[in-house]
Structures are given as structure tokens and as C-alpha cells.
Amino acid sequence: MGALDECHYNVELENGINVGECVELGSEGETGNRAIEDAVGVLLQGLGEDINREGLRKTPLRVAKALREGTRGYKQKVNDIVSGALFPEAGLESKFGHAGGAGGLVIVRDLDHFSYCESCLLPFQVKCHVGYVPSGQRVVGLSKLSRVAEVFAKRLQDPQRLADEVCSALQQGIKPTGVAVVLQCSHIHFPDFESAIFDPNHQGWVKISVMSGSGVFDNEKADSWTDFLGLLRFRGINVDDACSRVSVNKSWCPSQSFRKMGASDSAMLSAVSSILSSLGEDPSRKELAETPGRFVKWLLNFKNSNLDMKLNGFVRSKRDCLTPNGDLSCNEEHICSELNLSFWSQCEHHLLPFHGVVHIGYFSSNRINPVGKSLLQSVVHFYGFKLQVQERLTRQIAETVSSFLGEDVMVVVEASHTCMISRGIEKFGSSTATVAVLGRFSTDPTARAKFLQIIRNSS
Amino acid sequence: MGALDECHYNVELENGINVGECVELGSEGETGNRAIEDAVGVLLQGLGEDINREGLRKTPLRVAKALREGTRGYKQKVNDIVSGALFPEAGLESKFGHAGGAGGLVIVRDLDHFSYCESCLLPFQVKCHVGYVPSGQRVVGLSKLSRVAEVFAKRLQDPQRLADEVCSALQQGIKPTGVAVVLQCSHIHFPDFESAIFDPNHQGWVKISVMSGSGVFDNEKADSWTDFLGLLRFRGINVDDACSRVSVNKSWCPSQSFRKMGASDSAMLSAVSSILSSLGEDPSRKELAETPGRFVKWLLNFKNSNLDMKLNGFVRSKRDCLTPNGDLSCNEEHICSELNLSFWSQCEHHLLPFHGVVHIGYFSSNRINPVGKSLLQSVVHFYGFKLQVQERLTRQIAETVSSFLGEDVMVVVEASHTCMISRGIEKFGSSTATVAVLGRFSTDPTARAKFLQIIRNSS
Known part of the structure; x- marks a missing residue:
């Protein structure tokens, strides 16, 4: 839950005007970007490319900007997003039931996001459905549910952790009766050249659904989940097969099934580690330990000379x-x-x-x-x-x-x-x-x- | 084509980091925003609302930010977007035909944008399909087709003019053999209270398709249009009924059919005019002359007291x-x-x-x-x-x-x-x-x- 307490910038997100980003690019961000650019140069050279040819000349700059932008969630605070958007809203006055600012379910469906797979550094798509049950006679601006999801999507992630972090941050930020998060994630499944040739039925995507709940959604068998999933079904979203927390297959990332790597280019591996550090990650964190190897292995599919x-x-x-x-x-x-x-x-x-x-x-x-x-x-x-x-x-x-x-x-x-x-x-x-x-x-x-x-x- | 030559800011759009916006908010933008906030306050009071109640307290600020963000295209330059993203790309070497950087059609489909209707100030949705035929052995980065469309979408617009401006700007920026633009626009059709009650089949959306072409797409009967529309059909996009330039119904905006207005609140009308000026528009421009009246007429649907x-x-x-x-x-x-x-x-x-x-x-x-x-x-x-x-x-x-x-x-x-x-x-x-x-x-x-x-x- 780092976003709730460990952040350095006061980021104003309303309307997408990201003031914090501007500040950052002018100061420490520039050094970090330079390090990423250098690392990308090493990777391109490792692929045997001429880093000065026209199409590649600005690629390091573009990659650095995209990575920085795509992981800006590390520098964002949930409280800044939510605190200005909690509105007093009366609940039911005299009747027996749930509605308004007390008890009535509120959900937002089909929020498109992308995140970065911490296993292989490739982006994956996230269709996010999020809901909560208000309490304390207050509701949150609807767009904030998406903005909070974005804070955690814009990091190196695993789907279940992403769902858990969004859920937990909303629970802490809004303090409602409960929060439910369902994510439908799609990860590109990139075969290597041989697999592509010899397995013509290779599937282009690995898909997974995950869910996370707190408060009245803490128990996956709770009636509030039935209501939530029922409302998703109106939009053709059927997540009955959503993995429960315990059954999530740890290796959803297709790169984890890559065949054993041979000796890899150590300069390229160091370059990827340096990118991870520049983004503010700890390359020695358990989930990231194999990431440079997997990313380099994947990247080497595009080395021209082998393919000839x-x-x-x-x-x-x-x-x-x-x-x-x-x-x-x-x-x-x-x-x-x-x-x-x-x-x-x-x-x-x-x-x-x-x-x-x-x-x-x-x-x-x-x-x-x-x-x-x-x-x-x-x-x-x-x-x-x-x-x-x-x-x-x-x-x-x-x-x-x-x-x-x-x-x-x-x-x-x-x-x-x-x-x-x-x-x-x-x-x-x-x-x-x-x-x-x-x-x-x-x-x-x-x-x-x-x-x-x-x-x-x-x- | 103001975006090509009349702009004040060098806006860096890559990765959505909008440096120009930050600069602007710190200087003249703040004055402009204040004027919009004041105007929104007048409108709220015209609706008989208490502008200090919790839900409305920050509404003027939110509206000002949204309008400023939604019309930021006035301050953006197409050349800045395109110039860094033109890549040399060989065309066919010896064969007879069209491909690569010479002649082969390139299209990007299903780009979602929104724009503001100049007739009534409400946003409308735009599904944008854009293509071009490269020439001079150079191609443009695919995302730039969307970014250029956005420059013109983020203004007060009419669908046909939007299509024409995107087309013309791409033609001037890329200098290709031709540019084709198809827009599918959806405008909310907001009935007044009586119409809603007495016409239960009232349709929620007015839809229109428009197209614009230059170079080899200049003539709507040209074979290149057949190719372009054929590729759209793969995605289920059927625009055979796209209005041609001449047959566009000038009154696509449903507000143009509003019944005759009675005497309107002059303070509210002035407030809307002041918003138009603050956005850098000329309220006396022909297409905007009736806009304050239509916007106020529409807004007055939400005056509580009448409805009781x-x-x-x-x-x-x-x-x-x-x-x-x-x-x-x-x-x-x-x-x-x-x-x-x-x-x-x-x-x-x-x-x-x-x-x-x-x-x-x-x-x-x-x-x-x-x-x-x-x-x-x-x-x-x-x-x-x-x-x-x-x-x-x-x-x-x-x-x-x-x-x-x-x-x-x-x-x-x-x-x-x-x-x-x-x-x-x-x-x-x-x-x-x-x-x-x-x-x-x-x-x-x-x-x-x-x-x-x-x-x-x-x-």
C-alpha cells in the first residue's frame, strides 16, 4: 500500500493534468530517463542493431518516456485523488433498506487500463470492474474509482496483487462498507520463432480473471458478490470462472514457460536491471529476480541474424x-x-x-x-x-x-x-x-x- | 488550419505528458479559469441552486478544468506532433505496384475521441478512422494519426469541419499522396421534460458519419475510397451511408430544433459568452452566435422549481x-x-x-x-x-x-x-x-x- 503513505509528489490528476509529472521530468526524472535510454541502447546493440539508423535513433528516448509514464503510479498518492472527491450523500431516511449514501451498491464497469507484467516487463491489458457499498452517508466521485485503479495499474504488477492493492486502497481511502474489484487481464503470448512455425494454433493471448474484496465482499460466498457479479452479467461480463485468491496460477505470464535459457548476454541483463532500478523498483525483489533474463530472452527473438x-x-x-x-x-x-x-x-x-x-x-x-x-x-x-x-x-x-x-x-x-x-x-x-x-x-x-x-x- | 501556424505553445504530447498545459495553468490560464469559474457560478445561481452546498462547491472549478482540458487543441501545433515522427521507409524496390513508403494504403481504425459541439457546448463522441497513402518514401508514426485528430477534436466543433481539419492538417503535415478521414459521431439528444414524458420513444443519440479526403481521396468516387471503406468493413464499420460533404444536414445538433425560447436570463447568456471568450473563441463567430441561448435553454431543464x-x-x-x-x-x-x-x-x-x-x-x-x-x-x-x-x-x-x-x-x-x-x-x-x-x-x-x-x- 505504498501509494497511501510513501509518496514524494503531490500529484494533481483531475482532468489528466499531471503536474507532478512535469516537476519530475525537470529534476530527478531526467537522470532516471537518461539511465533508461542508455540501457535501451545496450539492448538494441545486443540485438545487433545500428542504434543510429533513423527508425531507432529516438527509440531509447521513446522507450524511456513510455516506461516512465507507464509506471508513474509509483509516485502517486491515493489520498490526494480521493480526499477531494468524497461527497456527503444522504442514505435512506426512514425506510428499511439500503440506498444512496448508505448501503446501496455502486459499480463502474468496463474501465480500460494497462499495466506492466513484473515477470517479463511487457504491458498487459486490464478490463477493470470496481464497486463499493457506501457508508457514513458519503459517496466518492465515480471517476475516482478509475483513477485509483490507475495508480496501481501504472506499476510493475501481477493481476492478483493489482486487484488486492486497488481494493485495499479504496477501502482505506473511502472507508465504505465494502469494496469489490474484478479484473479481466490479457497478456500477449509471444511465441519464439520455432514455436510460431511449428505450432500454428498458438494462441495470441493469455487471459485471466481475478477478484478481490473487502468488508462485505471479504467472503467470496457473500451475497454482495452475487449482486455485484449479477450486475456485471448485464454487460455480458461473465466471471463465474474468475480465479479465487487461492487458486490463481502463479505463472500466468507466458514467459515463465520459456525454455531454459542458455548463457545470456550479461550486458543486456545488466541493462534491464538498470531500467528496473531507474523506475524505482528493487531488481532483487523476489518477483523481479528472473525478469531481466525473461525480457532479454524474449527480446532476442528479434535478433535478425539468427532468423536468416x-x-x-x-x-x-x-x-x-x-x-x-x-x-x-x-x-x-x-x-x-x-x-x-x-x-x-x-x-x-x-x-x-x-x-x-x-x-x-x-x-x-x-x-x-x-x-x-x-x-x-x-x-x-x-x-x-x-x-x-x-x-x-x-x-x-x-x-x-x-x-x-x-x-x-x-x-x-x-x-x-x-x-x-x-x-x-x-x-x-x-x-x-x-x-x-x-x-x-x-x-x-x-x-x-x-x-x-x-x-x-x-x- | 489555425493549428498549423497560429499557436502560442510548444506542446510536447508524446506519452500524454502535456508540458504546455502546465505552463499555461501557471500563467494566463489561471485568469481564464477564474473567469470560467465565475461564469459557472452565475449559471448555477440561474438554476436556483445554492452554490455553496457541498456537491456544487467545487463544480465551477471542475467545469473550468474540464473545459480547458477539452479545448486544449486551440493551443497545440500539428507540426510539433508530426515533425519528429516522420520515418524514411523504402517503397517497392523494383516491382510494379504500391507498398511500404510509396503508395500502399495505411489506415488506423476505431480511435475514440470526444469533441465539443459548437452549437450547444455539449461533448459528442467521435469514432475516428483515418488513413493515408505514403509518398516520398516516408511514413508517419501510427499514433500521430490519432494525436493530430485529437488536436482538432479538442475544440468547439462541427463533425464535417472536424473531419476536414484533420484531413487538411495531415495532408500538410505528412505531405502524402492522399489522406482519408471517416468520423462516426454521436451527440446526446436531450429532450426537455415535456418531450421526455410525452414521447416515450425519444432516441438518446443523434448519429452522423462524415468523411473528408485529399489527394487521391479528393474525389469521393475514387478507387482509393473503395479500398479504404473495404478495410473499414472488416471491423463491421459500414459507412456507405456516410454523408458526403454536400449533403450534410447542417442541424445535426439536436439543440437546433429546440422550441422557440422565451426571454432568457441575460446574466446566464453573458456567462456562457464569457466562457466562450475565455476558451479563446469568438462568441460573435456565426456558428457560435446562438450557442449561449441554446446552452442556457438546455441547462434550464434542470431548474428544480419548474419541475415540481x-x-x-x-x-x-x-x-x-x-x-x-x-x-x-x-x-x-x-x-x-x-x-x-x-x-x-x-x-x-x-x-x-x-x-x-x-x-x-x-x-x-x-x-x-x-x-x-x-x-x-x-x-x-x-x-x-x-x-x-x-x-x-x-x-x-x-x-x-x-x-x-x-x-x-x-x-x-x-x-x-x-x-x-x-x-x-x-x-x-x-x-x-x-x-x-x-x-x-x-x-x-x-x-x-x-x-x-x-x-x-x-x-
């Missing part, structure tokens, strides 16, 4: 050669397609993952994919497992597959970018599509429209 | 007396219900609307609502059309209907709060539920659960 060899050794399987989806086309040829080839990649501007699907369209007279779906998927992974930008990924895939599939190729890449949610921008739910068109697709709008329709029909 | 008389004059209609929905209950009585009674209200903390539905449950031995749905709906409107907080609204409805429906009453209020999206917090998609339980509902969890299930089954 791996692709060369890839042999396609023959069973994939027939592609069922297709469409009659002009010129007695068909528009054939390989749809929903999954990819994972790493945004070189922010060192944050983006992932999604690739759709490839091409012309064929006999509806046969001459190289097989697996080879196309491996091309996609080959270009995905790099420091990338989506526009370049799209072009590279198009250029490469055109050597197998003929000159008339259209590639559509659809992706969710972690950098669109886990920095100041926080645009939850947005998605990016990029298109490359070669040969006939670049001159024939009808062919493009047909291929887009094929994709749409498949979904 | 109106409710007293209300006569219920007999045809509503039978309520079909219900449930077998314990004790040989039924849980009867009136569901989805719509309400509109005004958050007294932020002077911003919230609206949603009220569900009322009660016990009855003969499944008959003794007073009729219309009376319950009018009770809901009676307590809605005030400066309110949802907790109090819930309690007041419960206490009042229990005098008609018996002592065992449960009231659930579900609402979307404009103050949860249109200030710094910007939690799009969140919703709030409050519960009041009287008599048996406060002691019998099974009865509560049954009523919640009735609500759920009805949706």
Missing part, C-alpha cells in the same frame, strides 16, 4: 498445397488467397509488440498454391520476428511471396499495436491495416475489391 | 396498468418489474449529462402494477431532470415508488456518464450501475438475484 539461418532450413509440407478458398476472376484466372496467417512482431519505435494476421491474394489459373501455406506462413514469421514497422513488414512479405506466387500479389496486414494502448495515447480497441499491391492489383480496383471481399467473407 | 409543478399536474394513463413481465416468487407473491425506463440527468459535479435506464422491481400478489408504467416513468424523469448524482437519483426513485408499490422495492439504475469520457479520464465504454433495496429486497438475496435475472432475461 532458420528460414533457410525450413522445408514446407506438401499437404498444404491445395488452398480451398478462392474466387472466380476476370481473365479466366482465379484470385486465390491465403488468409489469417498469424504474425508477431516488434515495433522498432517503441520496443513493444504488435501482432495480428496477414492476408495474401494472388492470381492462379488452377486454384493451386504452388508453394503451400506453410511456406507463406514461414515467410510471414521471418519478417515478423524483427524490429519492424508494419508498413515495411507488408512490403517485404509482398515482395518475397511474389517470387513464388507471381507478380500479381496483394498483401493486407491487420494488427493491434501495443504501442497504441500502453503509452500516453491509450487508444484501446484501435487497429491498423496496411496494404501492398503488386502488378495487376495495383492497376485493377476490381481485383482489389474482390480480394477484400474474400477476406470479409471469411470472417 | 409539472409533476403535480401529471395524470397517468390507464392503459399502462398491466405489466406483462414478472416472475413466480417465493411466498406466493410475484416479483413484478418495470424495466428500461429511460432517464436523462445532469451530473452536478461536472455539469455534464448522464443518461440510461431505470429498472424497478417490487412484489405483487396479482401481477398488476397499481399505478401504471407512465407514472413510474414520470417519477424517473422528475428526479432525472435536476442537478444530480446517480446514487441520490436511485435512492429518490426507490423512496418515491415505494409509496405506490409497497415497501419491498428494488431499483437498479444503469447509466453512461459523459463526465467519464469527456474529461482527462476518457474511459470510453464504461458504465455505472447503482442499486437501492427496500424492505424484503434488503434482506432476501434470493429476491435480489431473481430481479437481476429478470433484467438480464429482458435484454
Whole structure:
């Protein structure tokens, strides 16, 4: 509960104007940012990158800013947020029951947040549902429930601890009859290159629901939980399978199942430790002890040189050669397609993952994919497992597959970018599509429209 | 295009750390805020409110901060946002087509923003889809498309002008082959008390889609639009009915259809004009000339004293007396219900609307609502059309209907709060539920659960 008593800044959060942040950037924050920038430089060099190339030149600065912003909760005080927003509100006057400022349940659903996984340093998404039962004839401004959740989300976290800290802080800050918190968390599951190739059904997300309660919600079997979960169900939120406190699987973070690491680059490990220290964390804290190793292991997936060899050794399987989806086309040829080839990649501007699907369209007279779906998927992974930008990924895939599939190729890449949610921008739910068109697709709008329709029909 | 050349502050937006805002709050901004606070005080007094009561004491401060934050786009420069985020990116090397930094379409979908309606000063929601076709072998960081949209959204706006300004600013800032912008805008449609009572099918939202294009998107019939709209369709976004520039209905804002105003409070009108000036707007600009009148007219819906008389004059209609929905209950009585009674209200903390539905449950031995749905709906409107907080609204409805429906009453209020999206917090998609339980509902969890299930089954 550090936020309640150990903080250094008086942060004014109303309307998102974060005065404390400004102060901080002008003083000790700048030194801390410099240390993070240096550490990111070491990591980029460890990946064999030229840290002076245009796309990477400001990456250390961007990463430092994003990390600082994304962990600003360490410097925020719950009491500052809540104290100005407690309002006297009469409860029931004469009747027997609960309502208003006494006893009636108040919940806010579907608050989008992100947090950082303390196991691997990657951001995870949090759909937060929070409620309380007022007491003492006072209620709290609704937005404060979200702002308090944010204080703890903006730290290195584990879902259950996040729920517990939000619950406990609200209980102490509002002193109500009880507080309930349900979090639905989604953590990107990033396979390494081999897993991605050999497990085509690899799931992109690990999901977990956790709950925490205090006061009348202290007991998970309490009737107040039934009411709370009943109100969540109105919005299609079904958390009957929410893990109870005791049954939480400690290794929700997919990086904990990484295969044993070989000797890792000690400069990179030290760099990650230095980042943890700069954020105000203790790298020797038990939960963080393995974090630098896991982060570096994950990051090394994007080292170019390894991947070149791996692709060369890839042999396609023959069973994939027939592609069922297709469409009659002009010129007695068909528009054939390989749809929903999954990819994972790493945004070189922010060192944050983006992932999604690739759709490839091409012309064929006999509806046969001459190289097989697996080879196309491996091309996609080959270009995905790099420091990338989506526009370049799209072009590279198009250029490469055109050597197998003929000159008339259209590639559509659809992706969710972690950098669109886990920095100041926080645009939850947005998605990016990029298109490359070669040969006939670049001159024939009808062919493009047909291929887009094929994709749409498949979904 | 004021943002490109008329700005006073060098605002650093990366990661949402808005340094310019801090500077501004320390200097001229404070004077401006004070003027807005004074104006809000005048408006509250015009509503017959005690500006010193606890819930309202800080309302002028909160409104001033929210308005200042919500119109910060006047002080932001597009060039500052874009210039550091243009990256060299090779286009196709030898092939014939479009991809990468040359010609390939790039779009970002589903960016949530809010803006202020210049006709009535209420916030409206904007789902923004934006794309461009790179040229000159350079691409822009994806988040900048959202940040540029935000510069223009954070002003007093009209949807078509917003789309045009975003489009034009991106065209000038990135200099691509073309820019396309599609906005899906939703404006709350707030009836006055009489309309709400007598038109039970009143729609809560006015929706409009607008588009704007430049370069290869200049012509709405261009093939590039077909590609762009095709990619939106993957996400279920169908804007075939998007208004073209010429056919936009000038009066999308529902306040333009307000009935003729009588003599309005001149102090309140001056107060709104003073707010417009403090935000840096020209109150005599053509589109703003009627805005103070419309805003005051709308605000006066929440003047308590008028409503007391109106409710007293209300006569219920007999045809509503039978309520079909219900449930077998314990004790040989039924849980009867009136569901989805719509309400509109005004958050007294932020002077911003919230609206949603009220569900009322009660016990009855003969499944008959003794007073009729219309009376319950009018009770809901009676307590809605005030400066309110949802907790109090819930309690007041419960206490009042229990005098008609018996002592065992449960009231659930579900609402979307404009103050949860249109200030710094910007939690799009969140919703709030409050519960009041009287008599048996406060002691019998099974009865509560049954009523919640009735609500759920009805949706």
C-alpha cells in the first residue's frame, strides 16, 4: 500500500493534468530517463542493431518516456485523488433498506487500463470492474474509482496483487462498507520463432480473471458478490470462472514457460536491471529476480541474424498445397488467397509488440498454391520476428511471396499495436491495416475489391 | 488550419505528458479559469441552486478544468506532433505496384475521441478512422494519426469541419499522396421534460458519419475510397451511408430544433459568452452566435422549481396498468418489474449529462402494477431532470415508488456518464450501475438475484 503513505509528489490528476509529472521530468526524472535510454541502447546493440539508423535513433528516448509514464503510479498518492472527491450523500431516511449514501451498491464497469507484467516487463491489458457499498452517508466521485485503479495499474504488477492493492486502497481511502474489484487481464503470448512455425494454433493471448474484496465482499460466498457479479452479467461480463485468491496460477505470464535459457548476454541483463532500478523498483525483489533474463530472452527473438539461418532450413509440407478458398476472376484466372496467417512482431519505435494476421491474394489459373501455406506462413514469421514497422513488414512479405506466387500479389496486414494502448495515447480497441499491391492489383480496383471481399467473407 | 501556424505553445504530447498545459495553468490560464469559474457560478445561481452546498462547491472549478482540458487543441501545433515522427521507409524496390513508403494504403481504425459541439457546448463522441497513402518514401508514426485528430477534436466543433481539419492538417503535415478521414459521431439528444414524458420513444443519440479526403481521396468516387471503406468493413464499420460533404444536414445538433425560447436570463447568456471568450473563441463567430441561448435553454431543464409543478399536474394513463413481465416468487407473491425506463440527468459535479435506464422491481400478489408504467416513468424523469448524482437519483426513485408499490422495492439504475469520457479520464465504454433495496429486497438475496435475472432475461 505504498501509494497511501510513501509518496514524494503531490500529484494533481483531475482532468489528466499531471503536474507532478512535469516537476519530475525537470529534476530527478531526467537522470532516471537518461539511465533508461542508455540501457535501451545496450539492448538494441545486443540485438545487433545500428542504434543510429533513423527508425531507432529516438527509440531509447521513446522507450524511456513510455516506461516512465507507464509506471508513474509509483509516485502517486491515493489520498490526494480521493480526499477531494468524497461527497456527503444522504442514505435512506426512514425506510428499511439500503440506498444512496448508505448501503446501496455502486459499480463502474468496463474501465480500460494497462499495466506492466513484473515477470517479463511487457504491458498487459486490464478490463477493470470496481464497486463499493457506501457508508457514513458519503459517496466518492465515480471517476475516482478509475483513477485509483490507475495508480496501481501504472506499476510493475501481477493481476492478483493489482486487484488486492486497488481494493485495499479504496477501502482505506473511502472507508465504505465494502469494496469489490474484478479484473479481466490479457497478456500477449509471444511465441519464439520455432514455436510460431511449428505450432500454428498458438494462441495470441493469455487471459485471466481475478477478484478481490473487502468488508462485505471479504467472503467470496457473500451475497454482495452475487449482486455485484449479477450486475456485471448485464454487460455480458461473465466471471463465474474468475480465479479465487487461492487458486490463481502463479505463472500466468507466458514467459515463465520459456525454455531454459542458455548463457545470456550479461550486458543486456545488466541493462534491464538498470531500467528496473531507474523506475524505482528493487531488481532483487523476489518477483523481479528472473525478469531481466525473461525480457532479454524474449527480446532476442528479434535478433535478425539468427532468423536468416532458420528460414533457410525450413522445408514446407506438401499437404498444404491445395488452398480451398478462392474466387472466380476476370481473365479466366482465379484470385486465390491465403488468409489469417498469424504474425508477431516488434515495433522498432517503441520496443513493444504488435501482432495480428496477414492476408495474401494472388492470381492462379488452377486454384493451386504452388508453394503451400506453410511456406507463406514461414515467410510471414521471418519478417515478423524483427524490429519492424508494419508498413515495411507488408512490403517485404509482398515482395518475397511474389517470387513464388507471381507478380500479381496483394498483401493486407491487420494488427493491434501495443504501442497504441500502453503509452500516453491509450487508444484501446484501435487497429491498423496496411496494404501492398503488386502488378495487376495495383492497376485493377476490381481485383482489389474482390480480394477484400474474400477476406470479409471469411470472417 | 489555425493549428498549423497560429499557436502560442510548444506542446510536447508524446506519452500524454502535456508540458504546455502546465505552463499555461501557471500563467494566463489561471485568469481564464477564474473567469470560467465565475461564469459557472452565475449559471448555477440561474438554476436556483445554492452554490455553496457541498456537491456544487467545487463544480465551477471542475467545469473550468474540464473545459480547458477539452479545448486544449486551440493551443497545440500539428507540426510539433508530426515533425519528429516522420520515418524514411523504402517503397517497392523494383516491382510494379504500391507498398511500404510509396503508395500502399495505411489506415488506423476505431480511435475514440470526444469533441465539443459548437452549437450547444455539449461533448459528442467521435469514432475516428483515418488513413493515408505514403509518398516520398516516408511514413508517419501510427499514433500521430490519432494525436493530430485529437488536436482538432479538442475544440468547439462541427463533425464535417472536424473531419476536414484533420484531413487538411495531415495532408500538410505528412505531405502524402492522399489522406482519408471517416468520423462516426454521436451527440446526446436531450429532450426537455415535456418531450421526455410525452414521447416515450425519444432516441438518446443523434448519429452522423462524415468523411473528408485529399489527394487521391479528393474525389469521393475514387478507387482509393473503395479500398479504404473495404478495410473499414472488416471491423463491421459500414459507412456507405456516410454523408458526403454536400449533403450534410447542417442541424445535426439536436439543440437546433429546440422550441422557440422565451426571454432568457441575460446574466446566464453573458456567462456562457464569457466562457466562450475565455476558451479563446469568438462568441460573435456565426456558428457560435446562438450557442449561449441554446446552452442556457438546455441547462434550464434542470431548474428544480419548474419541475415540481409539472409533476403535480401529471395524470397517468390507464392503459399502462398491466405489466406483462414478472416472475413466480417465493411466498406466493410475484416479483413484478418495470424495466428500461429511460432517464436523462445532469451530473452536478461536472455539469455534464448522464443518461440510461431505470429498472424497478417490487412484489405483487396479482401481477398488476397499481399505478401504471407512465407514472413510474414520470417519477424517473422528475428526479432525472435536476442537478444530480446517480446514487441520490436511485435512492429518490426507490423512496418515491415505494409509496405506490409497497415497501419491498428494488431499483437498479444503469447509466453512461459523459463526465467519464469527456474529461482527462476518457474511459470510453464504461458504465455505472447503482442499486437501492427496500424492505424484503434488503434482506432476501434470493429476491435480489431473481430481479437481476429478470433484467438480464429482458435484454
